[in-house]
Amino acid sequence: MRFLFFFILVLSLNSCGFKPMYKLGGSGIDLNNLSLKFKDNVSYLIREELESIINNNSGDSDYTILVDVKEELVPIIINTNGTVSKYQIDIAIFFDVLNEMNKIILSDVSIGFAQFDVLISEIENENLKNQMTRSAINDASSLMITKIQSKLSTTNDN
Numbered sequence: 001m002r003f004l005f006f007f008i009l010v011l012s013l014n015s016c017g018f019k020p021m022y023k024l025g026g027s028g029i030d031l032n033n034l035s036l037k038f039k040d041n042v043s044y045l046i047r048e049e050l051e052s053i054i055n056n057n058s059g060d061s062d063y064t065i066l067v068d069v070k071e072e073l074v075p076i077i078i079n080t081n082g083t084v085s086k087y088q089i090d091i092a093i094f095f096d097v098l099n100e101m102n103k104i105i106l107s108d109v110s111i112g113f114a115q116f117d118v119l120i121s122e123i124e125n126e127n128l129k130n131q132m133t134r135s136a137i138n139d140a141s142s143l144m145i146t147k148i149q150s151k152l153s154t155t156n157d158n
Helices: 002-015 044-053 122-157
Strands: 034-038 063-078 084-098 104-117
Touching: 034 044, 044 063, 044 122, 063 122, 084 122, 104 122
Parallel strands: 034 063
Antiparallel strands: 063 084, 084 104
């Protein structure tokens, strides 16, 4: 009985022309339509991570993202002898989205952070710091892309 009810409901919604406003599969904004430009010099690690998320095709793009990234290493736990046992990495991505006519349609900031405990080996500390930096960049860039997709979908709807 439940299956029959569900089947009739699906058929009636499908045949009436119902289209959902929000789909789980994405907003329809293609990330290939975005090109990425950096305002200032950023570290290789940050540049590599952002360019892996957003294809940097400077030729045929509908929108340009001007990015300025600030990275800060903040000590969280300081021992009594002055050494640090835990750090937090703060990544702030300040971005402007420009349309084809170089008009700013969105200016915003997204922030990501990650924490890590200091280990004994300097090599392990550096590897862990790089791994946590990538994590913070991914968090901040995910928020940035969500904001951009939201703005572009509302802009394209109008």
